[in-house]
Amino acid sequence: MVLGVDVGGTKVAVAAIDGVTPSHAVEHPTVTHSTEALLDGIETAVRGVIEAAGQPEAVGVGVPSQIEFATGTVEMSVNIPLTGVPLREELGSRFGVPVVVDNDANCAALAEAHILGEDELVMLTLGTGVGGGVVTGGMTFRGAQGLGAELGHFTLNPDGPPCPGSCPNRGCIEAYCSGQALERDATELAQDKPDSLLAQAIGDDGKVSGQELVEAAEQGHPDALLIFENFARMLGIAIAGYVNVFQPDRVAIGGGISRSSHLFLDRAVQEAAARALPPLWRRVTIALAQGGADAGVIGAGVLAAQEVGGHTPWPHATTTDKRRPASQACAAAERAE
Numbered sequence: 035m036v037l038g039v040d041v042g043g044t045k046v047a048v049a050a051i052d053g054v055t056p057s058h059a060v061e062h063p064t065v066t067h068s069t070e071a072l073l074d075g076i077e078t079a080v081r082g083v084i085e086a087a088g089q090p091e092a093v094g095v096g097v098p099s100q101i102e103f104a105t106g107t108v109e110m111s112v113n114i115p116l117t118g119v120p121l122r123e124e125l126g127s128r129f130g131v132p133v134v135v136d137n138d139a140n141c142a143a144l145a146e147a148h149i150l151g152e153d154e155l156v157m158l159t160l161g162t163g164v165g166g167g168v169v170t171g172g173m174t175f176r177g178a179q180g181l182g183a184e185l186g187h188f189t190l191n192p193d194g195p196p197c198p199g200s201c202p203n204r205g206c207i208e209a210y211c212s213g214q215a216l217e218r219d220a221t222e223l224a225q226d227k228p229d230s231l232l233a234q235a236i237g238d239d240g241k242v243s244g245q246e247l248v249e250a251a252e253q254g255h256p257d258a259l260l261i262f263e264n265f266a267r268m269l270g271i272a273i274a275g276y277v278n279v280f281q282p283d284r285v286a287i288g289g290g291i292s293r294s295s296h297l298f299l300d301r302a303v304q305e306a307a308a309r310a311l312p313p314l315w316r317r318v319t320i321a322l323a324q325g326g327a328d329a330g331v332i333g334a335g336v337l338a339a340q341e342v343g344g345h346t347p348w349p350h351a352t353t354t355d356k357r358r359p360a361s362q363a364c365a366a367a368e369r370a371e
């Protein structure tokens with residue numbers, strides 16, 4: 035048994051994870067006024083689950099931050115006070131069992147792959163920003179130090195709007211397909227058209243919220259529909275690129291904005307179909323993420339289980355024609371020797 039911990043901007047969720055099944059789940063508000071208080075809050079939540087479920091073999095932790103995976107140190111964390119914190123070491127000494135730390139989008143992708151039994155999967159998490167994760171051979175792709183697979187920061191337009199993330203670039207997918215991008219476009223359109231429905235939706239903060247934009251689009255308001263048309267087109271261009279680069283079996287679309295997928299997903303798939311290389315496109319499935327609200331804790335738990343299991347593929351993975359046998363990498367290594 036392992037524990038999965040999902041540290042979000044507003045809540046810390048912890049559960050015991052057996053395979054992909056969570057139990058003894060608890061949720062505590064995220065304490066963000068200091069690093070020490072945040073770590074104490076995580077410890078309290080974890081100890082609560084340990085009391086109910088027993089001592090775990092390992093603890094996996096997903097955080098909304100950039101992680102140097104090898105050391106479990108947080109490189110950068112915008113919404114919670116963890117920048118520079120050696121999180122794996124800090125939590126490992128508190129719990130006395132191995133702790134593994136990864137980016138929350140990587141955890142969500144790993145959960146999605148594991149729940150569906152997919153070895154090759156790309157996941158885009160459309161929220162305030164755009165997160166991403168790549169699972170290949172059943173394992174998370176991370177790059178050299180674990181900072182890789184920032185799928186939201188791939189350039190779609192070199193002269194596009196400034197990226198709203200802590201990113202120096204312009205025209206990233208996050209500059210088009212994030213909640214912040216939707217609010218920016220809705221607010222600009224409302225300011226340009228003071229007589230429009232969107233203009234009436236400008237709040238006290240001078241902005242049109244994503245929720246107001248969704249409601250306007252659902253009512254068939256042309257300006258709101260145009261914003262989602264642009265959103266869908268850019269998302270489709272991004273999906274086509276990721277299909278061409280990674281050749282996943284599945285591209286999963288998750289995150290809070292995916293709840294409004296009726297406003298963009300079909301159009302995004304149509305755009306991707308017109309752009310992706312046909313032999314790759316024929317073999318891929320584009321679908322909403324199935325992991326649901328528990329994906330974060332499940333992914334963190336799967337990560338912990340993989341770490342204590344010595345990077346072996348998950349137990350329920352079967353060798354079928356489409357799957358690469360887990361032994362292939364070992365065989366190649368033996369031939370090299």
Ligand SMILES: [Zn+2]
Binds near residue numbers: 187188198203208
């Ligand atoms: Zn960017």
